[in-house]
Amino acid sequence: MGKQAVVEFHSVTKRFGGVSAVEDLSFTVRPGRIVGILGRNGAGKSTSLRVLLGLARPTEGSATVFGQAYQDLPHAARRIGVSMDSIGPTPGTTGRRDLSVWARTLGLPPARVDEVIDLVDLTEGADRKVKGYSTGMKQRLALATALLADPELLVLDEPVNGLDPDGIRWLRELLRSLAAEGRTVLLSSHLLAEVEQTVDDVVILQRTLRYAGALEDLTTGGADRLEDRFFELAGTRSGRATE
Numbered sequence: 001m002g003k004q005a006v007v008e009f010h011s012v013t014k015r016f017g018g019v020s021a022v023e024d025l026s027f028t029v030r031p032g033r034i035v036g037i038l039g040r041n042g043a044g045k046s047t048s049l050r051v052l053l054g055l056a057r058p059t060e061g062s063a064t065v066f067g068q069a070y071q072d073l074p075h076a077a078r079r080i081g082v083s084m085d086s087i088g089p090t091p092g093t094t095g096r097r098d099l100s101v102w103a104r105t106l107g108l109p110p111a112r113v114d115e116v117i118d119l120v121d122l123t124e125g126a127d128r129k130v131k132g133y134s135t136g137m138k139q140r141l142a143l144a145t146a147l148l149a150d151p152e153l154l155v156l157d158e159p160v161n162g163l164d165p166d167g168i169r170w171l172r173e174l175l176r177s178l179a180a181e182g183r184t185v186l187l188s189s190h191l192l193a194e195v196e197q198t199v200d201d202v203v204i205l206q207r208t209l210r211y212a213g214a215l216e217d218l219t220t221g222g223a224d225r226l227e228d229r230f231f232e233l234a235g236t237r238s239g240r241a242t243e
Contacts, residue, residue, distance in 0.1 A: 083145065
């Protein structure tokens with residue numbers, strides 16, 4: 001895949017009215033890395049991913065994927081697999097049916113649907129209605145959808161939410177195997193302990209960029225805990241967190 005940056009944020013600011021969700025965000029994602037975007041609720045994680053994917057227009061700056069804006073990138077939907085709350089299954093459908101619709105849309109063979117169902121361990125629930133899925137099953141279906149086209153880049157918004165301990169461990173091993181193949185994973189999360197076991201690089205947001213670089217450097221080769229370094233950089237907040 002070469003050494004070209006997979007993702008680049010260039011001084012991205014996104015305001016909603018008079019409120020800045022993200023301000024002057026710049027960082028780079030290199031191929032074959034798992035990169036965790038970390039922050040509290042409301043820190044700008046999802047907003048940043050939406051800007052990257054062309055779902056929100058930045059107020060200032062730009063974000064590129066494989067050197068181009070998402071909307072200008074040829075075959076973007078096949079090169080980039082996405083799992084976000086705003087991209088959900090068709091109401092009333094089964095998991096297998098929903099994946100089949102996506103496969104046809106992407107021009108993929110029907111056999112690929114069975115492959116990703118097996119890959120995410122959704123075989124027993126594939127022919128059930130999605131409305132009856134647990135949160136963890138919905139996460140697996142979302143990941144299966146993201147993996148359909150065998151993408152070079154995965155963009156995952158809070159992929160661990162709803163998974164039980166076995167599911168979390170399975171996801172970690174899957175993402176590491178994808179990175180070992182040279183693929184790139186960009187994920188957002190607020191689960192610091194899990195991220196510490198999964199990612200290569202860390203981006204810490206609290207509206208503005210607080211850190212972007214290798215996890216090993218941030219934690220001094222594991223001598224420091226990610227949680228401690230996060231609060232040093234993002235600051236502590238007393239009282240109940242707001243959504």
